[in-house]
Amino acid sequence: MSYIGQNLPSNSFIGYTTDTFAGDGSATTFTMSKAPFNESAVIVVINNVVQQPTADFTVSGTTLTIDAAVADGDVIYATHTGGAIPINTASGLDTITTIGSGAAEDTKIVFDGNAQDFYIGLDDSADDLIIGLGSAVGTTPIISVDENKLTTVANGLTLTDGDVTVASGHGISFAATANSSVGANISEKLTDYEQGTWDIGLSSATGGAITVNSTYDLGTYQLINDICYIKGYIIATAFPSSNSGNITITGLPFPVQNNAGYYSPLAIPYANGFSITAGRPPGGYFVINSSTVAMQMFDATTGVSHLQASELTSDGAFMFFGSYTIGG
Numbered sequence: 001m002s003y004i005g006q007n008l009p010s011n012s013f014i015g016y017t018t019d020t021f022a023g024d025g026s027a028t029t030f031t032m033s034k035a036p037f038n039e040s041a042v043i044v045v046i047n048n049v050v051q052q053p054t055a056d057f058t059v060s061g062t063t064l065t066i067d068a069a070v071a072d073g074d075v076i077y078a079t080h081t082g083g084a085i086p087i088n089t090a091s092g093l094d095t096i097t098t099i100g101s102g103a104a105e106d107t108k109i110v111f112d113g114n115a116q117d118f119y120i121g122l123d124d125s126a127d128d129l130i131i132g133l134g135s136a137v138g139t140t141p142i143i144s145v146d147e148n149k150l151t152t153v154a155n156g157l158t159l160t161d162g163d164v165t166v167a168s169g170h171g172i173s174f175a176a177t178a179n180s181s182v183g184a185n186i187s188e189k190l191t192d193y194e195q196g197t198w199d200i201g202l203s204s205a206t207g208g209a210i211t212v213n214s215t216y217d218l219g220t221y222q223l224i225n226d227i228c229y230i231k232g233y234i235i236a237t238a239f240p241s242s243n244s245g246n247i248t249i250t251g252l253p254f255p256v257q258n259n260a261g262y263y264s265p266l267a268i269p270y271a272n273g274f275s276i277t278a279g280r281p282p283g284g285y286f287v288i289n290s291s292t293v294a295m296q297m298f299d300a301t302t303g304v305s306h307l308q309a310s311e312l313t314s315d316g317a318f319m320f321f322g323s324y325t326i327g328g
Helices: none
Strands: 017-022 029-031 042-046 057-060 063-066 075-080 107-111 118-123 128-133 141-145 151-153 193-199 201-206 208-212 218-224 227-238 244-250 265-274 280-286 292-299 303-306 312-325
Touching: 042 063, 280 312
Parallel strands: none
Antiparallel strands: 017 075, 029 063, 042 075, 057 063, 107 118, 118 128, 128 141, 141 151, 193 218, 201 208, 201 244, 208 227, 218 227, 227 312, 244 292, 265 280, 265 312, 280 292, 292 303
């Protein structure tokens, strides 16, 4: 087993390993017992003459190559001063500049555990950096990173603290579950989420803002992508005679998309204190390219019309909810 750093077990260092070969007058390559990190990690001696690394010999894996055939009977000693990882200081390994020779090969560091091994390695066939189970590169990957910096997690991701932050313009894609065939303009990307409160306002065409109960003047909203969902409860408390004309809800948290295809309704399931003699409870619609809702009502005489200030009393109250596409 190999160790990196301090506190090596007392039996982990057993001295240098020396491989011995004999020349035959023609052979230039010899197989060593283990692969050195590079030429500087092995001392090669031929007939008691020390050979110069890279100039007189090279190594590739466990193969030792001498630059010229060794005479028949000459003895070759190859003494390993380190293994596949370079030896640094006595206090530990400070820097590894390169693991591997640059050839088409898998390279790895294996963490030999009691019950489970793990590895960090380069899968050369896929050009992926992998953290995985076991010791064989490419098998049972946990996290892999490809040449495009795309990271793949094999079996879920759990955060014990903190948030997931997505860069502006990007999001969470559900494209792998695409199942709609209604048209070409389909998006399966979650790009935005926000929730909060907004100040609900009431206004009339003449006279402007209407005073409302400050206990009930906050609405809530949720924004998912470009769809804003709102709800609220509003009570008018003062309604001077100067207020007249069409009634609108003001102060939407985001403006409505400026496109006729984005008109959408506002529902009012509860209303009280309205001066409506014959008709149905009011409703409304989101006005495009604005931050307002036009209040509407229906009666048997005039049909659908704007809710008028004269039809909303000083204690008029209503609950509402709806959704609309925000402007961008």
